[in-house]
Every structure is written in C-alpha cells, then in structure tokens.
Amino acid sequence: MNIGDVAKRAGLPPKTIRYYEEIGLIKPLRGPNGYRAFREQDLHKLAFLSRARTLGFTIEDCRTLLALYADEGRASADVKQVAQEHLGQIDDKIAQLKTMRDTLSELVRCCAGDNRPDCPILNDLAAEV
Amino acid sequence: MNIGDVAKRAGLPPKTIRYYEEIGLIKPLRGPNGYRAFREQDLHKLAFLSRARTLGFTIEDCRTLLALYADEGRASADVKQVAQEHLGQIDDKIAQLKTMRDTLSELVRCCAGDNRPDCPILNDLAAEV
DNA sequence: TATAAGGATTCCAGTGACGGGAAGGTCAAG
DNA sequence: CTTGACCTTCCCGTCACTGGAATCCTTATA
Known part of the structure; x- marks a missing residue:
C-alpha cells in the first residue's frame, strides 16, 4: 500500500x-x-x-500505549493508569474552560451590543489590579 | 518601573x-x-x-480588544462580537473534551486494572476500522 | 574599592503536532 | 510522449510563550 x-x-x-x-x-x-x-x-x-x-492522548502517551499493546505480558493496570492520568487532565481542562465560559457568558449577557461605547466586557478587562 | x-x-x-x-x-x-x-x-x-x-482570548483577540478599548468611539457591539465568537469556540472545545471524557471514563471503568493483560482500553483503540 | 549578587539586555533554540509549499522523482492512462 | 496524479525530501510557519547563554548595569556588602 x-x-x-x-x-x-x-x-x-x-x-x-x-x-x-x-x-x-x-x-x-x-x-x-x-x-x-x-x-x-x-x-x-x-x-x-x-x-x-x-x-486526546498525547503522542508520548500513544507511544506508551502502542508499546503496551505490543507487550503480551502487560498489566492492564499500566494501561489504566495512562488513561486515568489523561482523564484527569481532560477534567482539569474542562473545569478551566467552564470557568472561562461562565465569566465570559456573564459579561456577554451584560453587554448591550449596540453602537454605544460603554461595555462591561472592556470594563472587566480593564478593572484595576 | x-x-x-x-x-x-x-x-x-x-x-x-x-x-x-x-x-x-x-x-x-x-x-x-x-x-x-x-x-x-x-x-x-x-x-x-x-x-x-x-x-482565553488569543493574542490577536487581545490586540483587537486593546484597540477597541483605546477607541472612545467604539460600538460595544464590536466588543461583544469578539467575545461571542470566542465563547463559541470555548463551547466547541468543551463539547469536544466532554466527548473524549465520556468515552475514556467508560473505558477506564471497564478496565480491571490488575496484572492481567486483557484490557478494554486497548481493545477499543485497536478495534478494526 | 573590589566584588558578588541580582537584575536587566539581546539572541537563539525548543515546545506539540502537525500543515503549507517548493523542487523534483515515479507511475498509469490516453 | 505527455499529462496529471502520486510520491519523495526539505524547510519554514504555526501559537504563545519558555529556557538558556552571554553580556551589561546597579546595588549591597566586605
């Protein structure tokens, strides 16, 4: 082929x-x-x-998984561990994105979105530190 | 400073x-x-x-937002549009990650995670096309 | 005053996982 | 014999930084 x-x-x-x-x-x-x-x-x-x-596995995860797949004497625990760690990272990422989304959607909701300059989104971004 | x-x-x-x-x-x-x-x-x-x-705004979004912030005559609609598009992308990303998580967590759940080689995670990955 | 630390500068290279595109070789159809 | 569809390698670009080297400046201490 x-x-x-x-x-x-x-x-x-x-x-x-x-x-x-x-x-x-x-x-x-x-x-x-x-x-x-x-x-x-x-x-x-x-x-x-x-x-x-x-x-969503990284290339390095893939390398590990391929090696485990090829290893007839593998322990499923090793595969599971790789998957669980990845799962944890996905959950972290989702949580982070949800936080962003919640904040952002609230800001978008509050923004008039008309031709006037006043904008809660910019106000939030420019809030004093 | x-x-x-x-x-x-x-x-x-x-x-x-x-x-x-x-x-x-x-x-x-x-x-x-x-x-x-x-x-x-x-x-x-x-x-x-x-x-x-x-x-989560990209650098290019930031550039746009800074410009809008500096522009006293901006329309809040322009800001809102940038935010809404970004929001859409976040939602897409979350949906994608959730799909991954659902599949993965099911596979992890089914995996014994012991010292035997049989593993539903690998079976899934190696499933025929 | 010498020196050492801690900060500042620039420049170069690497990250992850490819994608675009150029320059050229190969193959099957008409 | 040519055309067009493949295939090859090679190099650069992506995104938003991060690490590190070599060098310069400032400040504190012995």
Whole structure:
C-alpha cells in the first residue's frame, strides 16, 4: 500500500503519517522506487494512533500505549493508569474552560451590543489590579 | 518601573512582557541604560492583557480588544462580537473534551486494572476500522 | 574599592503536532 | 510522449510563550 491508500483507510493525512514515521511510531518498509510500502500491521498501528489521538492522548502517551499493546505480558493496570492520568487532565481542562465560559457568558449577557461605547466586557478587562 | 516590578504587579513573567513588546502589544519607553521604563499606562495594558489571556482570548483577540478599548468611539457591539465568537469556540472545545471524557471514563471503568493483560482500553483503540 | 549578587539586555533554540509549499522523482492512462 | 496524479525530501510557519547563554548595569556588602 502507498501512503495515499493508508491515509484514506486510517483517516489520517499523509503528512501526519510521514511525521509518525519520522518520530518512530511506525516503521513502514520501502519499495525500490523509494515509496513507503505499508503492511497491514502498519495500517493497524495507524488506525490505533488515529483513535488514540481522537481520544486526546498525547503522542508520548500513544507511544506508551502502542508499546503496551505490543507487550503480551502487560498489566492492564499500566494501561489504566495512562488513561486515568489523561482523564484527569481532560477534567482539569474542562473545569478551566467552564470557568472561562461562565465569566465570559456573564459579561456577554451584560453587554448591550449596540453602537454605544460603554461595555462591561472592556470594563472587566480593564478593572484595576 | 523596571520589568521586574511590572511583572509582579501585572502577574506576568518578564519573558512574556518582552514578548508582548516584540509583537507590538505594548511600547514601553527606554531609560538611558537600555532598560525598559514602564509607565502606569503600560502596566494597565499588561493587566488588561493578563486578564484577557486568562479568559482565553488569543493574542490577536487581545490586540483587537486593546484597540477597541483605546477607541472612545467604539460600538460595544464590536466588543461583544469578539467575545461571542470566542465563547463559541470555548463551547466547541468543551463539547469536544466532554466527548473524549465520556468515552475514556467508560473505558477506564471497564478496565480491571490488575496484572492481567486483557484490557478494554486497548481493545477499543485497536478495534478494526 | 573590589566584588558578588541580582537584575536587566539581546539572541537563539525548543515546545506539540502537525500543515503549507517548493523542487523534483515515479507511475498509469490516453 | 505527455499529462496529471502520486510520491519523495526539505524547510519554514504555526501559537504563545519558555529556557538558556552571554553580556551589561546597579546595588549591597566586605
């Protein structure tokens, strides 16, 4: 398979696939013409990566997860730990965004949004320290 | 005021303040020794920026907001629009993170987390495309 | 007065995870 | 034989900083 085919099948841009090779996540073979020659196992890894990235895992997490996946003697506890830490970070991020949203939506609600200059949003931003 | 003083008062690292000058958000004066000489208005702008960044506005948004703040003849509608667009992006981000969290927490819940290799998290990631 | 600390300066490089685009090689169809 | 669709590598840009090196200025202390 050429990169275009795996790209479609894995749902990843060719650029991303080349990048994943560059950082050592996958190691596709090469044909005599210099083209990458992807095997089913490469596609499988790429699909794994695509899914993991969709769930927000970092590239380093993905590396760890791929290693655990390849390790038949892994403990599910190790996988769970990676996922739980990630989950914690997602929760932190959500909490942070919610705080922003609450403040912002209140400010937006209070703003007349007309052609006059007075604006509670700017007033908030410019509030004395 | 030297950069260390404004940094403390505005709650921003000196590095960030230098960066803000570099991209033209602030224009502090210079003393004869080459040190930046911050006026009250510079501090005020930095506090504004600090607050706006806390609310998640991009640097370009901040630039727009500072310009609107400086424009006595602004329409609050313009400010409101910037805030509303940002609010929309925050909401999108939250929704995306929530989707991740829901999937992830379910996977984590199903994972035994013991010393056996079988793991629903990996099974999900490795699911056929 | 020498010196040492602590702050200031600039400049360069790196972050994460790619994306854009140039310059060029390869392949299948007409 | 040419066209166009692929593929290759290489380098730069993203966003908003952060770290670190090398150097300069100021202030406090021995």
